[in-house]
Amino acid sequence: MxxxxxxxxxxxxxxxxxxxxxxxxxxxxxxxxxxxxxxxxxxxxxxFQQVRLLNLRTTGIIGDYSLDNFVTVLTSDGFVDALVTTLVYSVGGTACAIGLGLVAALALRTPFRGRGLVRAAMLLPYVAPVVAATFVWATLLNPQFGLVNHYGTSLLGWSEPIAFLTSSESASIFGLDLHISTALFSVVLFEGWRSFPFAFLFITARMQAIPETYEEAAVVDGAAPTQRFRHIVLPQLLPTIAVLTVLRFIWTFNNFDDIYLLTGGGAGTRVVTVRVYDYLINRGDIGAAAAQALVLAAILAVLVGVYLKFFGRSEEQA
Amino acid sequence: MSRDAVERRIFGALRPVIIAVLLIVTVFPFYYMVMLSFRPLDSVLQNPGALWPAWNEIDLGTYSDVLKSTEDGGQGFLTFIRNSLLVALGTVVLTLVVSIPGAYAVSRLEFFGRRQISALFLGVYFFPAILLAIPLFVFFTRIGQRGTLTGLLVVYVAQVAAVSIYMLRNYFDTIPASLEEAAEIDGCRRLQAMWHVSLPLALPAIASNALFIFMIAWNEFLFALLFLVERRDNWTVSLGLSQLAGSIEVPTTVLMAGSVILTLPIVVMFFLSERWLAGGLTAGAEKG
Incomplete structure (x- = not known):
């Protein structure tokens, strides 16, 4: 050949x-x-067009283009509020999810009987359908016959049931005012509950890959558990946590289901996605909904871009 | 006592407490769901703090109430289950039909634009669903397909196919190309080699992918809401539960039975497959 x-x-x-x-x-x-x-x-x-559900059939690709929708959306009442709520929800939800995931991963690090089952149970909130999860929590938190309020008033000495999902009063824990509504606080905690298993899985996988010799050496040197965590485990986990932060932030920022199902966007929980839905379905203003969704996507892109610029290096190591 | 000993004692005592709290927080809501579905509404209202149902009050009537069709005085969940199954299984089959060859191509074959296509597919995964929902809502309204299960199915396939390709590609990457080359020396064509060599090896990954897609389609809410809300006979289980949860006429305990019906298939699938899936995934990792 x-x-x-x-x-x-x-x-x-x-x-x-x-x-x-x-x-x-x-x-x-x-x-x-x-x-x-x-x-x-x-x-x-x-x-860029004036499209409504009513005149839908007559609008085409060629039409009257204008910036009106963007002007309407950006200057409308509540847009800035919705944006702030979205940010609080995303940052809070992401922080809760990763914090809880880290605690769970550390607690389940050393083997014990039944650990496999416990690990599997930790994933339940993440795999369960969102509609069922929100419904059961709405019932648990119900002021009339919910279990949480029942024990809160009978055991914990609450003076009256708390309307966790409908109260727009400012939330406070241990007398500390959080400057967000009770309902928003509840949905942030719900978000942490529902997505911590995702962080738990990633962090556990990364922890298993840390060579045991590192910590054995530290034990020989007499390092206490917190010192070993601070100087050996945490630095190894940081790149993973950085990636998790981006992923969870993006998904929480875009989340519609959880808030719509828990509060319907009431009591200070109106995030931008719920507003977009409201414009689209209740007002039938497709153009404004589209403009608003694009603004949302643009803000998200900028935030993620800025984050990656500052923490980009640790991403690469992950 | 040294700092090490003190900390070890503290964390040693804290660990079981934390594990117990985590278990309660993750498992209890699901236990509560099942328990409420067995209790009559009156007794829940009278005794909201009960942690288990009394023997004489256990009542499975909630399940027949929720499953029966509306003509028979029920909530029609049997129809919702059928709809959800049709959409979810259809999504799994259609997605795999397009994504298995696609993943193979992206993993094995050199062609122009391969990387760009991979990046595009990954981008779909991070895109705000609500942004995509607007044009799809408008488009399907215009062609008169909003409200049909087929329309919903097509939208689901478009959204999961990209993720499916991404996951399967990673698995194909771990199967040594030399295996196929050996088959080709024996006279197999490229596609025959893919069919007879790589595909059987990828079966665990394909199965776990199928389960993943099924779960996404079964759990999905936003598009079901936008597409089907006006057509009760086409509601999925998720949509049906969310719509009825708002009405005062349907007792909470009956809807809890609906929640159990919605959640149970997912949890059963998850626990049955967990071991098997984990096995498939680690097997792939070892080969890499």
Whole structure:
């Protein structure tokens, strides 16, 4: 076999590979293109037009483009409030989820009988359907017959039941005013409850990869548990925690289901996603909804961009 | 006593407490869900603090109430279960049909734009669903397919196919290409080698992917709400529960039975597959 023939065979094979590659990827590509990419582009078109549910059939790609929707949305009452609420919810929810996940991972670090089962149980809030999880918590927290308020008033000495999901009074723990409504505080805690298993899984996996020799050496040197955590375990976990922060922040920022189902966006929990839904369905103002969703996505992109710029290096190590 | 000894004692005592609290917080709401579904509403209102139902009050009537069709005075969850199953199973099958070849292509075959396509697919995963919901809502309203289960299914496939490709690709990457090359020397074509060599090896990953997709589709709420809310006969279990939870006519205990019906399949699947899935995933890791 001469060298020329061999080369030709290679290029025949790579041409064939390329053709097969396109053939195999095209169904997914077409679906994603038609149902994700094109719709996103279309959102831009909608956001610059006066589209309402009522005149939907008559609007096309070519229409009267203007910035009106953006002006309306950005200057409307409650937009800034919704943005602040979204930020509080995302930062609080992310912090709770990662904090709780870290505590759980540390507590379940050393083996004991039944640890596998306990670990599996920790994942329940994450895998359970959101509608069922929100419904059971709404019932637990119900002021009339909820279990939490029953024991709160009978055992913990609360003077009256707390309307956890409908009260817009400022929340406080141990006399410390949190400057957010009780309902917002509740949904932040719910978010921590529901997504800590995700952080727990990631952190546990990373912890298992820390070589045992590191800590054994520290024990020989007489380091106490907190010192070992601070100087050995935590530095190893930081890149993972940084990645988790980005992921959880993005998902919490975009979250609609949990708040809609728990409070319907009332009592100081109106996040931007709930507002977008309200514009789309209740007001039938598609253009304003689209403009608002785009503003939301842009703010998220900027926040994540800034974060990655400052912490980008630790991402790469992860 | 040294600092080490003090801390060891403190954490030694704290650890079981923390584990117990975590267990209560994660498991108790689900226990409460099951328990309420067995109790009549009157007794819940009279005695809200009960931690277990009294023997003489256990009542499974809530389940028949919630499952029966509305004509028979129930809530029609049997229809919702059928709808949810149709959409979830349909999503699993259709997604795998497109994503297995796609993942193989992205993992194995050199073609122009391969990386860009991977990045695009990953981007879909982080995109705000509410932004995508607007044009899809408008589009499906216009073509008159909003309110159909098929419309919902197609939207689900579009959203999970990308993630599915991403997960399966990672697995295909761990299967040594040399195995396929050996098959090709034996005269197999590329696609035959994929079908006979790599696909059987990837089965555990494909199965876990199928479960993952099923869970996403079964649990999904936003698109079900936007697409189906006006068509009660097409409601999924999630949507049905959320819609009825707002009305005062349906007793909470009956809806708790609905919650159990919604949650149970997911929890059973999760526990049955957990070991098997973990096995499949670590097997993949070892090969890498």
């Amino acid at each position: 001469g060298p020329g023939r061999r080369q030709r065979e290679v290029s025949v094979r790579s041409t064939e590979d390329r053709r097969t590659g396109y053939l195999l990827i095209s169904p997914t590509f077409v679906i994603v293109f038609v149902l994700v990419v094109l719709p996103i582009l279309w959102t831009f078109s909608l956001a």
